[in-house]
Amino acid sequence: MTTFNAKPDFSLFLQALSWEIDDQAGIEVRNDLLREVGRGMAGRLQPPLCNTIHQLQIELNALLGMINWGYVKLELLAEEQAMRIVHEDLPQVGSAGEPSGTWLAPVLEGLYGRWITSQPGAFGDYVVTRDVDAEDLNSVPTQTIILYMRTRSNSN
Template sequence: MQQFNDAQRVQDYYRQRQQQPGWFNLVQALFSGILTSAEDEDAREFLKMIGGNLAAQHTLPAAGTVGELEDNLNALLARFDWGVVSIDATGQYLSLRHLAWPVPSQGQDDILWQTALIAVLEGAYSQWLNAQSNHAQVPVRWLETTAEGGFIFRYQNGL
């Protein structure tokens, strides 16, 4: 049932959004240049830093519940047309499912784009969540990309 809900949510999101060709192409070129000209880990760390810096410029309002946190994150993501996130909380960690992320133009390297976007999102989510909880050193980590195209991240102390 979750897969159907995710697919419907993604379709609804894309129906309501349109990409701006010039800016999106520029970002794709920058991501590609960074990932192809630097060592893999250096490039990913640089892109995480970029995501963290962007998140620091667009602060997340304080949230009292996981539902408020999810709503606040989705409001920020909507500003950038970066998709939507849903959060599941356990006693040990938060699981973030990021859907409807910006897709690359036809003919672009999908894997390269996803790698860059995942790194930027790791940095942004780390900044936003650490600012909420005052844990300056807890990173958000990408775990997997689902068959439906959702990025799964985990926020967990000691991961």
Template sequence: MQEQNYTQVAQEYYRQRHTTPGWQSLVQVLFSGILASADDEDGRRFLTLMGGNLARQHALPASATLGELEDNINHILSRFDWGVVKIEATQQQLALVHIAWPVSPQGEDDELWRIALISLFEGLYAQWLQAQGGQPYVPLRWQESTPEGAFVFRYQNGL
């Protein structure tokens, strides 16, 4: 993955967006309930499944290029005010870098919030890539967060 500073992208995104009061608190309660009522792995799998279901409800149009795919994903993410994604490709993988994801309400359960969002985004991105012609045996997984806080997901055979 190429070295980039995503802080400027995140700052520009947050400058243009306004958080709607209430929705994040509701989602936080749901995330907390799901992750508290199931063991850690089951809760994450459930949220990943819900991300896939959300991707099917908000299907992407066919994309002929990676740039078009990035634009189509960002168009849907903008409807939810869920940040932006940058797609970086190499011969072996795609890296989807999710920048400016929604922050937890009043800083509550920040780690739980990140785990829940990562799980949800894994399902969302995996389903979208599969619908674009990706293979179900090629996994999409969160690998790391950048120093600026962006989530990095990798779509690569053999992960």
């Protein structure tokens, strides 16, 4: 019997799964599901406690590198009482997602929400939301996802 040591490629499976979830459950349910998946991933892969945003950014990039999920830039927006999260090189599930190629973006909402709220000084009821309008596909790659983290009372 011949055995191969190649790693399995799940891209075809994930594409078919993404289409089925979107078709059967709808976009809103899919996004809720993927946010929960992101929170679950964050619970299994946790950053150490960090005292600065710069230190947290370094640690999050190390974790993202371990799973080949791109990299992040964190920016505090004091005037808006928010954090801007720019994620580059999100893995794609074919053309799935809106805009095309961004099907996994809701995972990032759950992932960053849990990672950041686990840090010292994080308090309140936070929400992470995606800013699709800022993801101008003419100026940034499709795999660039822009998120904002705000307290729930400031999320509108």
